[in-house]
Amino acid sequence: MSDILKNCRDQIDAIDEQLLKLINARAALAREIGALKGEGPIYRPEREAQVLRRLLEKNTGPLSAEAVTSIFRSVMSNCRALERELAVAFLGPQGTFSEEAANKQFGGLSSPKPCISIDEVFRMVESGGADYAVVPVENSTEGAVGRTLDLLTTTSLHICGEITLPVHHCLLRRQDGNGEIRRVYSHAQSLGQCHEWLNLNLGGVERVSTGSNAQAAELAAQDPFAVAIASKRAAEIFDLTILAENIEDDPKNVTRFLVLSPHEVEPSGKDKTSLLLAAKNVPGAVVSLLAPLAQHGVDMTKFESRPSKLGIWEYVFFVDIEGHYQDPRIAKALYELEQCASLLKVLGSYPVAVI
């Protein structure tokens, strides 16, 4: 071993010892905080967002912003686990993008609860079978996830966080598969996100939609004439060969997920509020819904309409605004909005996603 290499490694050993002491000192403080929380929630998304934002401001590299957030999410996850383990429900099975999103937000999952449907994810948390739910809400190519929006209208849970996940799809096949491809399995959203690529490369092949991409990978693992569109992680789990990578039509394909729980979240300094609105059945009512937001200078980041289940050609609106419902300016705008809407439900205020 060269002297330079030995010297670098000796320095790394010394730094690791310091890091170990410091991380344990941090963990001991987190445990102390845990004891102060009593019956209150252990996971504080607003505090975690503040910790990450502060570190990103201070980061001078060479570690990237992504690396710093990933390391510190894992540190906080381990500190949190000393306070109490959290059960997180998501659309399973293992290997879905929902699992990846949940892992990202919580810095690893000590008690994962994969569910068979989005309905089941909501139910799991509503019935106390899990502490948090992670559900997809919209994709940059395919738009809203209708089932999630519908369930948000009736749930008692609050949105307490958002996760943005770049989504890259792979074409997967059994290791021993060769010859004719007769079927391509994937979730309908993913088939849509790879529509052009499929037209160009697998034009005549039947497209079969499945409950999840992971299920598609599982089916392809049993079918020598099939391929699946799923993640790299699904390829590992189901022992499949990657025939092609990044086959999504838009290379900037991103899915946004929501985190839900029975608890509300305190302001973090950079928050979003999601609202469910319905307009009165009079001319100009939809336009008047937007007036209080404009008057108070509240920025809207999303406006999505969805057929209401109550009547034909009646709609509800999902609106995201910048700010926390406890901010006096937002509170005023919401009060005025309530006067002109036939329905206003605050679905939750939560920190804007950190990377």
Ligand SMILES: O=C(O)C(=O)C[C@]1(C(=O)O)C=C[C@@H](O)C=C1
């Ligand atoms: O500040 C707290 O409330 C903590 O419990 C500490 C800590 C952390 O490790 O920094 C852990 C869990 C919470 O979600 C937020 C932050």
